[in-house]
């Protein structure tokens with residue numbers, strides 16, 4: 001998993017059009033979202049990533065969230081942080097598990113819909129820990 005974390009004063013997104021053959025249904029993950037004080041986690045699933053990687057990633061994000069105290073953690077599927085992408089079916093599953101493991105740790109988590117092009121507005125706080133990147137691999 002390649003993660004880009006932005007602590008955002010404001011983050012909003014809107015799904016525009018499908019980007020893969022079978023995009024996630026918009027009843028599962030909401031088509032739009034609008035958040036204040038969010039930890040946005042742009043998440044790229046790489047080849048070889050599995051549930052154990054999602055587990056370790058959830059622990060790392062929990063630690064960061066404990067320091068930053070965001071109101072919401074937004075898991076945002078993002079296919080642009082690696083050149084070794086996992087296929088969509090695997091990526092969808094790993095991201096669902098990642099979000100669920102964050103919820104198990106007591107965090108409020110929203111997950112943006114998988115397989116869509118989305119518009120977004122991102123306002124970064126700019127404090128020293130407001131931009132972080134993490135790579136979690138097997």
Ligand SMILES: Nc1ncnc2c1ncn2[C@@H]1O[C@H](CO)[C@@H](NC(=O)[C@@H](N)CO)[C@H]1O
Nearest residue numbers: 019044045077078079085086091114115116
């Ligand atoms: N390995 C992977 N890791 C994370 N997300 C992945 C993925 N493979 C496919 N996706 C999803 O499908 C859209 C098109 O690639 C992706 N959409 C996006 O990345 C939007 N932000 C628009 O660019 C994403 O939802």
